[in-house]
Amino acid sequence: MNIEEISEKLSWLPPSFARFIEKRVKKIPAFKKMIDAENEKAMSVLEHSLRPYDGKFDKHISLPSTGVSREKILSDIQHMHDVESVKWKEGFVSGGIYHGDNEHIDFLNKVYALQSQSNPLHSDLFPSATKFEAEIVSMAAHMHGKGKTPDNAQVCGTVTSGGTESILVAMKSYRDRAREEKGITEPEMILPTTAHAAFDKASQYFNIKQVKIPVTGNYSADISALKRAINNNTIVIVGSAPSFPHGTFDPIKEMSDIALKNGIGFHTDCCLGGFVVPFAEKLGYKVPVVDFRLQGVTSMSVDTHKYGYAAKGTSVVLYRTEELRHYQFYTLTEWPGGLYFSPTLAGSRPGALSAACWAAMLAMGEEGYLKATKSILETAEKIKEGVKAIPEIKILGEPVWIFAFASDTINIYEVLDQMTRKHWNLNGLHKPACFHIALTLRHTQQGVAERFIHDLKESVAHVKANPGNKEGLAPVYGMAASLPFRGMVSDILKKYLDVIYKL
Ligand SMILES: Cc1ncc(COP(=O)(O)O)c(C=O)c1O
Structure with a gap:
């Protein structure tokens, strides 16, 4: 066997x-x-x-005895870049690179170059980094309800290195607050099974028990299971807007109302939606309110390095109150190295990434984000329509621009293998078996949506004609x-x- x-x-x-x-x-x-x-x-x-580069480039197991010339290093890196960028430039990749236009990238690179020595840890040396980060947080806060909340909430936050760090520090803040203010020593977080892996990481790192609740047939959190899961140790409830696997929205209003009623924190994971949902709403699309305008929402994660079109390495964590944010901060008063304090997990941080993030937000402006959102959502409609003509494939739940494809009649992983053969780089998911595509600006390029549907049709036809193929990753x-x-x-x-x- x-x-x-x-x-x-x-x-x-x-x-x-x-x-x-x-x-x-x-x-x-x-x-x-x-x-x-x-x-x-x-x-x-x-x-x-x-290891596609084995045999093509020198391998450096230990330091070269004398320095390699800068020209050679740059030429090697350029070569690797050229090989690696073809797929995402042409729109074959799910998520990953969210903007990708040459002019935008060149602009961010110029900003990075100007700021490459900056470190926000040294706010005395780099007040520019302080300005950039405070403004990034303020702009994100205003996008997510600051100034429009029923309680005139402060809505504050910090810049982090990515969605995972935003989630980690938010969960740590809830843990520390519950310990300090309620004496909870065995904290629990309630989250739908579809919440991002970063919450599991937070649970492991910070010793917070996870209580997983199922999702309904619509792939959004089951409210009655949530109600049953709450107990005296619950410190936070989590909902996604939308979720990574299926791109579906949890019922954030109902969930955060329940949290509020029970005196528990509520975190909206808006890592994917942070720079799409507010603009979709302004454009008149039917998207739910998921931000601080809901009184029960006490924190959010909003990724600038996804649909905010910044370079990789930044996100924003937002809190309803400064008092909650204080539990995120780290301070050390007795160290011979001096008074030490830092807002996030890292010590020294790349100020250049914050500068590039700030620059991306300014250069895009509201108009740029509205335009980008509109074209992504129009592409999403094309994909939805196209899939309707493939009876073997169904889209799970009611997503807006991230689609998980499954099938009741054929092996969906074999379809994924065929799509991979056609150069697509999509995400294989399980429980249930499906694969997804997160649409980005790369997919709004002319002909990409049509190519996706064409390739999907061909892949399905191939699998129907040749079921049970043991090659590729389907069996794995x-x-x-x-x-x-x-x-x-x-x-x-x-x-x-x-x-x-x-x-
Ligand atoms: C909904 C959601 N939350 C959190 C994350 C984690 O973000 P990161 O990979 O930037 O750490 C992701 C990443 O895709 C996500 O989709």
Whole structure:
């Protein structure tokens, strides 16, 4: 029997029982051997795909004894850039690069170059960084209800390195506030199963128990499950607007009302929606209110490095009150190194990224974001319409511009494999089996939406004519989704990370 057959046979096991069995079977030498062999096979395929430059460029295992010339370094980097940018420039990639026009990139690069030595930790040396970050936060806060809240909320925040950090620091703030003000020592966060992995990371890092609630058939949080999940240790409820997997919106109003009624914090994860939802609303699209205009919303994550069109490495975490933000801040008063304080997880930070973020927001302006949002949402309509003509494919839930595709009749991972063969770089997801595309400005280029639908039609036809193809990643996705021994799946992922750092 191989690992796929074992997965299939044991897929009915409840998770806790599967964990119990896994611990025991891992010790059986024959089983261990089989797993090691499977791992090795998977890793050799991955290693190959991760190292396309082997043999093409010098490998530097230790420092070169004398410096390599700047010309050579620049030419090598240019070469890699040229190879790597083709796919995303032509609009084959889901999410990832959200703007991507040459002029926009050149502009951000100029700003970066001017500010490459800046470090917001040293606000005395770089008051420009302080100005940029305060203005980024203020602009984001005003986009998300500041000045329009029923309680005239302060709405403040900080710049972070990305959506994950915004979520981490927000969860830490709730944990510390609950400990300080309510004496809660075993904190719990309630989140839908579709909430981003960053919340799981926060739970691990900060020792906050996760209470997962299911989503309804519409892929949005189940309100009655939420009500049942609340207890005296609940410190925060989380909702996505929209979620990463299916691009669907949790019922933020209902959820945050429940949080407010129970004296619990509520975090809107608007990492994906932060620079789309406010403009979609202004354009007259039917999108829900998810921000501080809802009295129960106490924090938000808003990613500038996604649809804010900044360079990678910035996001904004927003709080309803300065009092809550204080729990994010770190201060040290007794250190021989002097008085130390920093707002986020990092110490020194790249001021140049904040400068580029500020520059992107100014250069886009409201008009630019409205235009960008309009073209993304128009492209989304084209995709929705096109998919209607493919009966084997369904879109999960009621998303707006991020679509998860599934099928009741054919293996969706085999369709994904076919799309990959046609150069698409899409995200394979599971529970349920599907893949998604997050539409960006790259997809608004002429002909891209039409190419997507054309390729999807061809891929579906191919899978229908050749079902059960064992090549490609379809079996790997299938196994990773169904293997009841989740510890083993986790081990494989750790090995993958090892491979990334292997030379
Ligand atoms: C809804 C949502 N939240 C959080 C994140 C995490 O953002 P980052 O990858 O910038 O850390 C993402 C990333 O895609 C996301 O889609």
